[in-house]
Amino acid sequence: MPKLAGKTALVTGGARGIGRALALKLAAEGAHLVINDLDAAPLAETGAEIETRGGTVATLAGSVTEDGFAESFVDLALQRFGGIDIIVNNAGYTWLGTAAQTSDTQLEAMLRVHVMAPFRLLRAAHAPIRQMHERERAEGREVFRKVVNISSMAGTGGVAGQFAYSTAKAGLIGVTRTLCREWGRLKVNVNCVAYGLIETRLNMLRETGGNVVRIEGHEIELGLSRRFKENTEAMIPLGRIGTAEEAADGAYLFCIPESNYVSGQVVTVSGGLSI
Numbered sequence: 220m221p222k223l224a225g226k227t228a229l230v231t232g233g234a235r236g237i238g239r240a241l242a243l244k245l246a247a248e249g250a251h252l253v254i255n256d257l258d259a260a261p262l263a264e265t266g267a268e269i270e271t272r273g274g275t276v277a278t279l280a281g282s283v284t285e286d287g288f289a290e291s292f293v294d295l296a297l298q299r300f301g302g303i304d305i306i307v308n309n310a311g312y313t314w315l316g317t318a319a320q321t322s323d324t325q326l327e328a329m330l331r332v333h334v335m336a337p338f339r340l341l342r343a344a345h346a347p348i349r350q351m352h353e354r355e356r357a358e359g360r361e362v363f364r365k366v367v368n369i370s371s372m373a374g375t376g377g378v379a380g381q382f383a384y385s386t387a388k389a390g391l392i393g394v395t396r397t398l399c400r401e402w403g404r405l406k407v408n409v410n411c412v413a414y415g416l417i418e419t420r421l422n423m424l425r426e427t428g429g430n431v432v433r434i435e436g437h438e439i440e441l442g443l444s445r446r447f448k449e450n451t452e453a454m455i456p457l458g459r460i461g462t463a464e465e466a467a468d469g470a471y472l473f474c475i476p477e478s479n480y481v482s483g484q485v486v487t488v489s490g491g492l493s494i
């Protein structure tokens with residue numbers, strides 16, 4: 220029996236990288252997937268891959284920061300699959316710069332995608348989760364639901380040159396810890412995964428060029444310098460950068476019944492790296 224049979228999992232930013240790997244993993248364990256991404260084409264491709272492997276999926280393209288996105292995403296899950304069991308706030312990107320270099324626009328963009336959007340999605344999910352919980356309680360059943368917020372070691376420790384991103388990812392830890400206290404009585408486990416260095420589009424080498432993406436009207440250069448990447452990799456106790464699948468496995472631990480008594484935690488998935 221798959222571990223997540225009959226559960227419905229919502230994953231933002233599920234078209235590529237860690238979100239894609241996690242969506243595939245959750246689907247392989249029997250969950251119905253509701254996935255979103257800014258980019259419609261890779262989102263459709265991930266959706267098709269889930270179906271090819273025998274899973275069920277609904278997709279919603281668009282930015283998590285759009286007004287009304289949270290309500291539409293929650294409605295899609297309820298209408299297609301009749302419930303919400305797992306919410307993974309994964310959509311995000313880096314917009315680098317020291318504090319001195321950071322504009323108001325840049326900080327606002329990072330806060331909107333990493334704090335405001337997860338908050339709005341969780342707020343929109345609150346009423347249906349409460350209703351489902353009350354029904355289950357009346358039936359004498361204890362059903363756990365899962366929130367996994369995807370943060371970063373930039374958020375736990377701060378990284379020079381990543382001011383807006385680090386600040387926003389630290390904010391998401393605040394969301395996690397507070398919601399753990401507010402939603403515990405609804406039997407919702409709220410946890411956070413802080414990644415170290417994972418090999419995705421975010422960490423491509425800047426020197427290879429061509430990694431400028433257009434997000435919400437801004438031209439943003441993703442990637443890391445060779446020097447930063449190599450120096451960081453040299454400090455990883457397990458000796459190398461993690462894969463998207465390994466990163467997804469770390470988040471998966473908070474989606475399964477074995478973590479039902481774990482809440483309010485920030486777990487670093489970094490090959491042992493700490494800052």
Ligand SMILES: NC(=O)c1ccc[n+]([C@@H]2O[C@H](COP(=O)([O-])OP(=O)(O)OC[C@H]3O[C@@H](n4cnc5c(N)ncnc54)[C@H](O)[C@@H]3O)[C@@H](O)[C@H]2O)c1
Nearest residue numbers: 232235236237256257282283309310311371414416417419
């Ligand atoms: N890769 C790492 O080393 C690392 C480290 C720490 C934290 N993270 C976090 O992990 C998460 C996943 O990143 P990844 O490394 O897989 O990167 P990625 O770029 O491969 O995937 C991120 C996905 O999120 C989508 N996205 C970005 N902004 C969005 C928006 N506003 N609305 C909807 N979708 C949006 C992108 O289109 C992309 O498909 C992010 O929150 C990132 O900050 C990654």
